Amino acid sequence: MDANNTAADFAVIDVTRVDHWHEEADVIVVGFGAAGSCAAIEAAEAGADVLVLERASGISGTTCAATGHFYLGGGTPPQRANGIDDSSEAMFDYLMANTPQPDEQKIRLYCEQSVEHFHWLTDQGVPFNNGFYRKKHFEQPTDECLIWSGNEKVWPISQQAKPAPRGHKVEKTGSEGGGLVMKHLTAKAQSSGVRFQHDAAVKNLLLDGDRVVGVSYSHFKEQRFVRAHKAVILAAGGFAMNQQMMDQYCPRLADPRVYKQGNPFDDGSGIELGMSVGGATEHMDGALITSPFYPPQELLFGIMVNNQGQRFINEDSYHARTAAACLAQPDDTVYLIADNDTFGRPELGMQELIDAWETVAEMEQDLQLPTGALQKTMADYNRAAENGSDPEQHKYKDWVKPLNNPPYAAIECSFGKSFYVGFTLGGLKVNVDGQVINQQQQVVDGLYAAGACASNIAQDGAGYSSGTCIGESTFFGRRAGRHAGQ
Numbered sequence: 001m002d003a004n005n006t007a008a009d010f011a012v013i014d015v016t017r018v019d020h021w022h023e024e025a026d027v028i029v030v031g032f033g034a035a036g037s038c039a040a041i042e043a044a045e046a047g048a049d050v051l052v053l054e055r056a057s058g059i060s061g062t063t064c065a066a067t068g069h070f071y072l073g074g075g076t077p078p079q080r081a082n083g084i085d086d087s088s089e090a091m092f093d094y095l096m097a098n099t100p101q102p103d104e105q106k107i108r109l110y111c112e113q114s115v116e117h118f119h120w121l122t123d124q125g126v127p128f129n130n131g132f133y134r135k136k137h138f139e140q141p142t143d144e145c146l147i148w149s150g151n152e153k154v155w156p157i158s159q160q161a162k163p164a165p166r167g168h169k170v171e172k173t174g175s176e177g178g179g180l181v182m183k184h185l186t187a188k189a190q191s192s193g194v195r196f197q198h199d200a201a202v203k204n205l206l207l208d209g210d211r212v213v214g215v216s217y218s219h220f221k222e223q224r225f226v227r228a229h230k231a232v233i234l235a236a237g238g239f240a241m242n243q244q245m246m247d248q249y250c251p252r253l254a255d256p257r258v259y260k261q262g263n264p265f266d267d268g269s270g271i272e273l274g275m276s277v278g279g280a281t282e283h284m285d286g287a288l289i290t291s292p293f294y295p296p297q298e299l300l301f302g303i304m305v306n307n308q309g310q311r312f313i314n315e316d317s318y319h320a321r322t323a324a325a326c327l328a329q330p331d332d333t334v335y336l337i338a339d340n341d342t343f344g345r346p347e348l349g350m351q352e353l354i355d356a357w358e359t360v361a362e363m364e365q366d367l368q369l370p371t372g373a374l375q376k377t378m379a380d381y382n383r384a385a386e387n388g389s390d391p392e393q394h395k396y397k398d399w400v401k402p403l404n405n406p407p408y409a410a411i412e413c414s415f416g417k418s419f420y421v422g423f424t425l426g427g428l429k430v431n432v433d434g435q436v437i438n439q440q441q442q443v444v445d446g447l448y449a450a451g452a453c454a455s456n457i458a459q460d461g462a463g464y465s466s467g468t469c470i471g472e473s474t475f476f477g478r479r480a481g482r483h484a485g486q
């Protein structure tokens with residue numbers, strides 16, 4: 001399979017055409033990342049004989065590249081240890097308010113069982129501590145667990161749901177926690193008796209009537225057939241590496257100026273396998289596209305303006321919400337303005353300093369903004385900021401102070417000129433147990449999907465909170481495994 005699969009690559013095979021079974025299992029799990037590992041563990045714990053078919057030679061999915069944030073709440077041990085008063089209801093309100101087309105049933109389950117899920121993860125060996133990283137950061141440099149990882153304190157969401165920090169970072173210094181998560185989940189799957197076949201690229205589903213009863217995969221040049229007595233669970237990741245699918249479903253992400261994040265096998269094969277048997281998809285236009293300008297967090301005191309010299313977002317938003325607003329500006333043009341007190345160079349190096357000026361009028365002229373526009377924006381902002389308020393964009397009071405100490409700096413945040421990265425969020429339509437749903441809204445017998453190849457909670461960048469993808473991949477992966485394994 002290359003990175004531009006065609007429908008023919010995944011054509012369904014009628015089971016009557018199979019004359020030799022290479023192997024059999026109760027449950028076949030296609031792909032072993034956050035979703036596949038949790039599905040495999042739960043299916044095995046339910047008593048099923050589980051075979052994982054993983055296309056890579058080792059454990060190397062996108063989960064391994066992830067920071068290791070999980071979005072959890074409702075009173076987890078790290079929240080309690082830090083005196084955070086959270087409830088599953090507040091978490092539910094938050095996710096409902098922050099999701100364009102929320103699936104109420106899934107969000108309710110996810111929130112009500114979030115504390116249980118935290119304990120299950122620690123039971124598998126995934127380590128978390130009770131540290132609390134209080135600053136605003138993109139990928140926390142310490143091993144502290146609890147973080148503000150979304151838009152909880154950001155207006156208007158802060159008015160719709162009681163804020164609480166719900167990002168739970170695995171106990172690992174820096175940004176490589178995903179590998180640690182996979183190390184523990186792999187060990188647990190192995191000790192649960194899950195069998196593994198690597199270098200196994202699943203290419204077709206096998207159908208007996210309307211029921212999925214197995215898969216065919218290529219092992220180097222050999223084609224093999226495996227029978228599934230109970231179910232096949234697709235957990236093969238997203239499609240950020242498939243140009244054709246991105247062109248079709250999310251053109252903004254397809255733009256070559258967005259750096260695609262993920263592993264080379266994020267080519268949508270799981271989604272295409274599901275579609276080959278009539279599986280429906282959801283939110284395929286959804287992508288997380290971002291360009292974090294913090295740290296340093298001091299830059300959150302700055303203001304963002306478009307090519308009209310006007311503000312358009314509360315700058316303290318989670319970086320993907322800010323980026324979504326930037327992408328909606330005329331000409332894709334955005335500048336972050338700071339004064340001498342609030343200036344810092346973006347530590348991730350995704351944005352460049354354009355220049356600094358002694359007066360706002362000079363800056364306005366050099367940036368070719370309409371005469372007087374930026375001067376008015378700054379004057380209005382500063383006037384209200386003297387009282388610690390931001391009536392225009394409602395930035396949280398902690399990040400509001402007048403920008404009146406020259407020189408004034410402009411940082412380039414325009415799409416195409418600063419560095420934007422992204423990955424996909426849409427996938428196969430599934431019910432709360434991970435069963436794939438077809439175009440007629442019926443369950444596809446014998447077929448499940450979880451993780452980045454399914455659509456559960458995360459739908460777009462504007463509403464995203466860090467930790468939602470691995471949170472939902474592990475949570476709904478478990479549910480799929482349990483249901484399929486019974």
Ligand SMILES: Cc1cc2nc3c(=O)[nH]c(=O)nc-3n(C[C@H](O)[C@H](O)[C@H](O)COP(=O)(O)OP(=O)(O)OC[C@H]3O[C@@H](n4cnc5c(N)ncnc54)[C@H](O)[C@@H]3O)c2cc1C
Binds near residue numbers: 031036055061065466
């Ligand atoms: C840099 C980065 C950082 C991130 N950090 C976070 C974070 O901290 N928190 C968070 O919630 N989200 C994060 N995300 C998103 C998150 O990592 C993913 O959404 C999540 O890991 C997906 O898990 P998965 O199990 O669905 O896929 P994966 O972990 O990618 O696993 C899928 C597996 O399927 C295999 N596969 C693919 N096709 C086939 C096939 N045809 N046959 C057999 N095997 C196949 C692949 O080789 C792979 O091993 C991050 C993403 C990136 C890119």
